[in-house]
Amino acid sequence: MFSAFRNRDYLLYWLGAAVSFTGSWVQSVCHGWLVYDITDSELWLGLVGFFGALPTSGLTLFGGAIADRVNKRHALIFTQSMFAVFAAILGVLVQTGTVTKYHIIVIAFLQGFITAVDAPMRHSMPAVLVKKDNLMNAIALNSAAFNSARIIGPAVAGLLVANFSMALCFYLNAASYLAVIIALLLIKTRTPAKPKSGASVFIDIADGLRYIKQEKRILNLMLVLAVSSLFVMPYVTLIPVFAKDILKMGIEANAKLLTSIGIGAVVGSLLLAGLSHLPSRARILIVSSAIGGVMLIAFANSEHLLLSQIILIGLGFSVVSFNQTTNTLIQGVTDDAYRGRVMSVYVFTFMGLSPLANLQAGVLAHTLGAPLTVTLWGFIFLSLSVFILLKLPVFNYEKCNH
Numbered sequence: 001m002f003s004a005f006r007n008r009d010y011l012l013y014w015l016g017a018a019v020s021f022t023g024s025w026v027q028s029v030c031h032g033w034l035v036y037d038i039t040d041s042e043l044w045l046g047l048v049g050f051f052g053a054l055p056t057s058g059l060t061l062f063g064g065a066i067a068d069r070v071n072k073r074h075a076l077i078f079t080q081s082m083f084a085v086f087a088a089i090l091g092v093l094v095q096t097g098t099v100t101k102y103h104i105i106v107i108a109f110l111q112g113f114i115t116a117v118d119a120p121m122r123h124s125m126p127a128v129l130v131k132k133d134n135l136m137n138a139i140a141l142n143s144a145a146f147n148s149a150r151i152i153g154p155a156v157a158g159l160l161v162a163n164f165s166m167a168l169c170f171y172l173n174a175a176s177y178l179a180v181i182i183a184l185l186l187i188k189t190r191t192p193a194k195p196k197s198g199a200s201v202f203i204d205i206a207d208g209l210r211y212i213k214q215e216k217r218i219l220n221l222m223l224v225l226a227v228s229s230l231f232v233m234p235y236v237t238l239i240p241v242f243a244k245d246i247l248k249m250g251i252e253a254n255a256k257l258l259t260s261i262g263i264g265a266v267v268g269s270l271l272l273a274g275l276s277h278l279p280s281r282a283r284i285l286i287v288s289s290a291i292g293g294v295m296l297i298a299f300a301n302s303e304h305l306l307l308s309q310i311i312l313i314g315l316g317f318s319v320v321s322f323n324q325t326t327n328t329l330i331q332g333v334t335d336d337a338y339r340g341r342v343m344s345v346y347v348f349t350f351m352g353l354s355p356l357a358n359l360q361a362g363v364l365a366h367t368l369g370a371p372l373t374v375t376l377w378g379f380i381f382l383s384l385s386v387f388i389l390l391k392l393p394v395f396n397y398e399k400c401n402h
Helices: 008-039 042-067 072-095 101-129 132-163 167-186 201-214 216-231 233-246 251-274 283-300 305-332 336-352 354-368 370-391 394-401
Strands: none
Touching: 008 042, 008 072, 008 101, 008 132, 008 167, 008 233, 008 251, 042 072, 042 101, 042 201, 042 233, 042 336, 042 354, 072 101, 072 167, 101 132, 101 336, 132 167, 132 251, 132 305, 201 216, 201 336, 216 233, 216 305, 216 336, 216 354, 216 370, 233 251, 233 283, 233 305, 233 354, 233 370, 251 305, 283 305, 283 370, 305 336, 336 354, 354 370
């Protein structure tokens, strides 16, 4: 289950990322709550998500082309440093009581530019650090680190807000980026910039898109991931609405709901790590989307905290199983020469569509109410399992697992 940890550089990178992920989730809890507390508006929750992801949508493909050209380690040190600066600025604004919804939306927008370059490189790093036979395990362990942070981060955020101040959450996140920066400085694996080919970035992007179009397995997986990104992932954006308006509770309930998602996601990630060398992984797409659809519908109609937490554990398990399996299957058939560009399209599909996803989440929740909106998403996710079974040749992906 932990075979990738035998690689020293990957272990260092994983430890640094795990600390950084935890800090990010500490901030995430406060960030969503801060927006909703200031505005009392589902629409503004969606707008902040929209503008935060908008640059990622427009520039991720350029980020992928850059990732295939530059020294990834040096570039990641720069991007992680910028994220630390943004978190510290938010901390100061919150501590001094001068923060406004416009400050939040501007900083989210600037972070989106950095994310466009950072995300393709970050998703490519496991393939740089480990051998091919450990790649699937490394990707699953990365997901486990991210989703473990979803448990620890919200719990820490709840304690900090209850006993100290919300500003401390942003400061802690800023400090957490030092862990991954130090890890990157200690890594010995060379990640040199590739020799200049003379081709423009636009030609590299077009070449990468042509490769994905020709590789039908990658294209099919990107399509189903797009549906998940548009109509499943935005449910996290609306968690503050359910905590405050449906359950009639405060930020502690918001943290508990997010922690429950993390618990399910960690279990799913560890299960995928354990199954990384087994066949039939592609079937997980069908099962996880079916279960996830049912969980979304159930959560949308729950009015009790404990029941909602139990449902979200199942939902977190299903969603991470679906998304992580899609990631591992894509990386399993991707040529190394195109990895940065393929991962840029993956990031665009997984994150870059979030402006539309968050905007439609805010508009639908404002118009129909959060429960009905999430119920509709549940039926879409449930229907996706049927679509995959009938229309996509997922069972031809089994060789991706080896």
